[in-house]
Structure formats: C-alpha cells, structure tokens
Amino acid sequence: MPFYKEKYDAIVIGGALAGMSCAMKLASEGKSVLVLERHNLPGGMATSFVRGGIEMEATLHEMMSLGPKEDPLYIRKYLDEMKVVIDWLRVPEAYRLVSEEDKIDITLHAGRRDDGTWVCADEIEAQYPGTKNEVNKLMETCKTVYESVLFLNDHSLSKLQMLLKHEALVKTAGYSAKEVLDKSFNLPEDVKKVLSAYWIYVGQPLSSLPFTIYCFLMADYMLGGSYVARGFSHEMSMAMMRRCEELGVQYEYGQNVEKILVKDGRVYGVRTSRGDEIHADYIASAPYPNTVYGKMIEPQSEVPPQARKFANAMPMSVTCFSVVLLLDKKPEELNIHDYSVFSSETKFDTDKFWAQGKNLGGWDYLTTICLNYANPDCVPEGMTSLSITNLPLPESFFDVNADNYFEIKRKVAKEMVDCVSKRLGVNLLDHVVEIEVETPVTMSHYTSDYRGGIYGYQHSMDNSVVARLEDVEKEFYIKGLVPCASHALVGDGMACNINNGKIAARVILDWMKEANA
DSSP states (O other), X not given: OOSSOSOEEEEEEOOBHHHHHHHHHHHXXXXXXXXXXXXXXXXTTXXXXXXXXXEEEOSOSOBOSOOOTTSOOHHHHHHHHXXXXXOEEEOSOSEEEEETTTTEEEEEOOXXXXXXXXXXXXXXXXXXXXXXXXXXXXXXXXXXXXXXXXXXXXXXXXXXXXXXXXXXXXXXXXXXXXXXXXXXXXXXXXXXXXXXGXXXXXXOOTTTSBHHHHHHHHHHHHHHOOEEETTHHHXXXXXXXXXXXXXXXXXXXXXXXXEEEEEXXXXXXXXXXXXXXXXXXXXXXXXXXXXXXXXXXXXXXXXXXXXXHHHHHSOBOOOOEEEXXXXXXXXXXXXXXXXXXXXXXXXXXXXXXXXXXXXXXXOOEEEEEEGXXXXXXXXXXXXXXXXXXXXXXXXXXXXXXXXXXXXXXXXXXXXXXXXXXHHHTSOGGGGEEEEXXXXXXXXXXXXXXXXXXXXXXXXXXXXXXXXXXXXXXXXXXXXXXXXXXXXXXXXXXXXXXXXXXXXXHHHHHHHHHHHHO
C-alpha cells in the first residue's frame, strides 16, 4: 500500500501547536490533512523531558488566553470548540516583581471584580497610595484594546468603521507603550515599572513595544490569569495530536520536509528528505520565511523578489536561555515562596535589559518559575521544580562555536543560578538533583527554527500587529502557501501560536471557497 494518499486538501509542515491547531480546524471542516513532523513527538517546544526517572517541564512559561471555565477567553473557547480535553491548573499569582535598587517588591494577582475594579489596582494602591483610579483606568484601556484586537482577528473593517467602533485601538495604535504610559496616565515611575514587568514575555523594551501589544498582554494575563497543564506541556501537545487523529488527520513523525514544490506561482506539494513527493494545493508552513524562501522553495526561480525582501527585512525577536533545575528540598525550605518572579539586581530599565540581550550573559533581568506552586504533583514529594530564564536576542550566540559552546553555556547558567541564589539567600547549587540548560542552540537543533527563534519577528512601531492584521494577505507571496507558526502574526507564546494556526486554517478555507466559487 502507498504510505501517502495521492493528494491531500492541505499539508501542514510542522506538528507544533500552530500546525496542530491549523490541522484540527481544517479537518473539522471535512478537509483531508497531512501533518509532517520532523521530530518523534508532537508540540515542538511545548514538551517535557525525563531526567533521573523524573519528568521535567521543558516549556518555559504558562498558557495565557484561557480564563476560567465559567468565563472563558478566546483560546479556551477554541479548544473547547475543537473538543480538546486538557486538565488545566490555575497559576496562583500573576507575578512578583523584585527590583533591588528600586526597592520594589510587590506581588500582583489577576482578576476583575463585578464593580469593574481590578485586583492588581488594589494591590498597587496598598504600596503606592492614590494610584488606584489611574491603574484601573489603564487596565480598562488595556481591556478595550484587547477586545478590539480579538475582533479584528476574525473580522475586516474599513478605516471609518475602525474609528467608530474601536476608538481606543485607533487612537493608541501609533504609539509605544512608554509613550502612552508617560503621557496618558498619571502614575509614579515605580508603578509604571511594576506594570511593565511582563515586557520580557514579548521580548521588546517599552520604548519600542507598540502599546497595542502591551494592552493585549496585560489584559490577557490580568483578566483570566494563566494556567499550566497538569501533565506538563506534553499533555497539551498530546491532547491536540489525539484530537487531530480523531478528526481524520494523518500525522506522521520523523518526516523532514526539504522542499516546497511550486509551479507558475502556486504550490502543488512537498518533498521529504526520504524522497517522498506528496501533493496538495494548500500548504501551511511552520519554518520561518527566511528558511522557506532561502532554500525550501523548488525551483528557487519561483521565489518572488518581494518575498526575499520581506524575510530579510523582518528583524528576529528573542530566543531563549533557561536553566531547568530539580532540587532536593521543598520550595519553602529553599526560601522560594512564589510561582513567578521577575527580578533585577539593578534599576528596572527595559532598554538596558534589552541591550543586555545582545550579550552572552551579564543579564540583570531574570524570570524564575517554581512549578510546584501551580502543580503540586509536578515532582516527587520533598523536591522543587525551578526554572531560571532570560530571553536574549539570537545575535548573542552568533560567535559561539563547537569549541566554546559547552564552556559558555555552563558559565552563563552558573551566573544565572548564582544571581537567584543571592536573592534567595540559599546556594541552589548545593541542592541540585538534575539540571538542564536550554540555549538558542537547543531551540534551533530541536525545532530547526531559524536562529533558535521562539517568538517570531520583533514587534515595532513600523510593523505593528494592527497593520499586519489588516494586511495579513500581503504576506502571502506564493498562492496556496500560508505561514503557520510564531512568525506568522504575533508569536509571544503558546496561545498566540494556537491562534496563528486557527488563522492559517481560516485563510486556507477562504481560498478553497474562492477556488470552488
């Protein structure tokens, strides 16, 4: 029997979250779909690994955009629509920010009360009296812009309709987060710092981060909180993969797509490194456009010049350096009392932290996650699961080679562990049972993502999400080929990737309708 069908309605290159999301949606509409995954597991970076007989979470942070069952946000609604069953656990707090030189130490929680006030506004008011009304005003603005972005995610509007129905989004779309925070809200500098802690999750300093993205991030986390899967990120990936197969998707592992076949400006199939040529009129592609247009399109003469210009012009967002620790004591015994901590030994300055991301180590701003507080059964009794993370830029690793890689990654990892140990007053290295260090090289090798990128392309005032949402089809340079990963629209985390997959499926379904009209 032939291994593959003669032809599929669509082929998805890459079985990570975006690819599986796209495949589910297409299959739910009755389309025949093939997913080709180069790895032996689904989910891409949303996975886990076993060390010393103990499963450890590999994904760095929690899932946003879910919200509670009784008041779901858009990703929970979509997963419920697709009948994906995952055992979600609510993360206890939004975050704790510790900035030593600023003498800031505050913990914020998600939630909005029935009277419209925000829990975080009360928590900030307790330390900075007289700020509650302005914080509430800011958070309400974030919520309004957030809802507008979600609407535009599924609808197209004229400029006049945008202005009439989404005034807050239109008025702030051309400004950075720093500009709006400085000019539109009467808040002390320390409160602005407190409300900027999440900046690292989008990999962009406040001075160049579009206020639209800031609003989306803050509203999403602060409205519905965040969650982790009881069975680690691997549970989420496996649940999505199983649902794909239940819907009739053919999901094949160990299949590396080398070429995307194009004729007369339209895709007609792919070729794997095994030599299989598989045909479809529509392809959703996880590899970055830099890789697709640089070497995957066959023949290369079919690559439009503007496609190469697009890929070369888009600056890469951040990659990842994370130290994942299994420790031999309970969190409380190690002076660890929070799930999520953003910490800096120096004054809080996102431009400075961003500039440090171009270097190998010497990073002042770190994210520390103790999974025990969200998932008490994540490790055996009496142990702690802790990750310490920074999101540097890919260029930080450009001069690393095979000869110095291990020395450098151990040096940087020790810097990070020593920094957190100092804050805790406990030498974490004395308590290590298992340790893994994830670097940009790890990301690149594991997923083949261009330069180890985890968040797609940088946000910028010149290339905001509003513009990309309005002109999304201008990024489709070859007929039938749609991007389907973090680089596609907004790449900041797992929820965004699931949404990008849904968008890719919607685009393909629209193309199919047009072709059959």
